[in-house]
Amino acid sequence: MAEPIRVAHIITDLDTGGAELALARLLPAMEQEQFQQIVISLTAPGPVAEQLTGCNIPVYSLKMRVGFPNPFSVLQLRRTLQAFQPHLVQTWMYHADLAGGLAARMANRTPVLWGIRNSVLVPGASKRRTIWIVRLLARLSHWLPVRIVSCSEAARLVHIHLGYQADKFVVIPNGFDLDKFRPDPSARLEVRQELNLSPKTELVGFFARFDPQKDHHNFIRAARLLLEKRPGIHFLLCGTGVTEQNPSLTAWIEETDQRHCFHLLGRREDMPRLTAALDIAVSASSGEAFPNVIGEAMACGVPCVGTAVGDSVTIIGNTGQTVPPHNPRALARAQQEILELSKGERHSLGMAARQRVEENYSLAVMVSRYQQLYRAAAGFSASGLDSDL
Numbered sequence: 001m002a003e004p005i006r007v008a009h010i011i012t013d014l015d016t017g018g019a020e021l022a023l024a025r026l027l028p029a030m031e032q033e034q035f036q037q038i039v040i041s042l043t044a045p046g047p048v049a050e051q052l053t054g055c056n057i058p059v060y061s062l063k064m065r066v067g068f069p070n071p072f073s074v075l076q077l078r079r080t081l082q083a084f085q086p087h088l089v090q091t092w093m094y095h096a097d098l099a100g101g102l103a104a105r106m107a108n109r110t111p112v113l114w115g116i117r118n119s120v121l122v123p124g125a126s127k128r129r130t131i132w133i134v135r136l137l138a139r140l141s142h143w144l145p146v147r148i149v150s151c152s153e154a155a156r157l158v159h160i161h162l163g164y165q166a167d168k169f170v171v172i173p174n175g176f177d178l179d180k181f182r183p184d185p186s187a188r189l190e191v192r193q194e195l196n197l198s199p200k201t202e203l204v205g206f207f208a209r210f211d212p213q214k215d216h217h218n219f220i221r222a223a224r225l226l227l228e229k230r231p232g233i234h235f236l237l238c239g240t241g242v243t244e245q246n247p248s249l250t251a252w253i254e255e256t257d258q259r260h261c262f263h264l265l266g267r268r269e270d271m272p273r274l275t276a277a278l279d280i281a282v283s284a285s286s287g288e289a290f291p292n293v294i295g296e297a298m299a300c301g302v303p304c305v306g307t308a309v310g311d312s313v314t315i316i317g318n319t320g321q322t323v324p325p326h327n328p329r330a331l332a333r334a335q336q337e338i339l340e341l342s343k344g345e346r347h348s349l350g351m352a353a354r355q356r357v358e359e360n361y362s363l364a365v366m367v368s369r370y371q372q373l374y375r376a377a378a379g380f381s382a383s384g385l386d387s388d389l
Helices: 018-029 047-054 071-084 094-106 128-140 153-161 185-194 216-229 247-254 271-276 292-299 312-316 328-339 343-360 363-377
Strands: 005-011 035-041 059-061 088-092 112-116 147-150 169-171 203-207 234-238 262-264 280-283 304-307 321-323
Touching: 005 018, 005 071, 005 094, 005 363, 018 035, 018 047, 018 088, 018 292, 018 363, 035 047, 035 071, 047 059, 071 094, 088 094, 088 363, 094 112, 094 128, 112 153, 147 153, 147 363, 153 169, 185 271, 203 216, 203 271, 216 234, 216 247, 216 328, 234 271, 247 262, 271 292, 280 292, 280 328, 292 304, 292 312, 292 343, 304 312, 304 328, 312 321, 321 328, 328 343
Parallel strands: 005 035, 005 088, 035 059, 088 112, 112 147, 147 169, 203 234, 203 280, 234 262, 280 304, 304 321
Antiparallel strands: none
């Protein structure tokens, strides 16, 4: 039997963000006999570390300070790579692209694949340090990585415009576990019972950590407008920082004069069940590359309304609606139009959404494309690429 391909995944952190969760979905689903993998978190371990170790994937935490990688951090990372002796290194997110890329080149010139998960870099909205790192990475992209993996076409175009080498990009969209995220009629009843709501209550979900880019204010302003048209509708919000203890969030909700219609659940571990209970899933972000919550909701047969950022328009297609960002009136109107469909029409829309995920964004498709890429990349030095890669 051939030796398994050793892959070291380097990621900035293991909190519950899009990149971290994509990594947690990908690794356990790969062919374990053909790939031996470890994960190295530059900072302290987070909740996703437990998911990975629970699947027998070793996780190492270097506990570096958040910020621009320093030489000592890169040397520490190099030692970890030398001990594992990977055939290739996959990095996830900017800080890991920089520190991991440099460390891999120092550790036996291991081939490096960068991971791009962001499509918005705007001064004032993005951290100044992050913009500096991206500018440096654009220069390094011409000689350091053998491939640059982007989760969306929008992110690819943004980074090419920033100076990244165009011909190194490979777009591999996120994939979703269709057994985990699936239609579940019982969840609809259970979740409404837990929220002390009638089984007939319309429930709109917005699942995102509290972050300016997620634009909770936009969602709540749209919710206020929607309540004027459909009194009695309720809104379910989940994510890190989405709690009653968040003063900004609760102040915006108070402005609606309908506080009882909003349910703030914070970070949850039962997202498939909560997602399947929704009538509509919403992404109100001002910037995304590939919003996981949209793919997860579609897999559950839930129609989606999303802002037209990143690849959202392509992902949703004709199974839901997309609207401009920062436009609560358009966001409310799109939700209203879906809610005004008959029960049968809404069900058909949700089933079309699930079929779209099955055909284009399943976990099996994502895993297959990464494995193909890794097999090709593992056979080449950091300074050369085969034409078939």
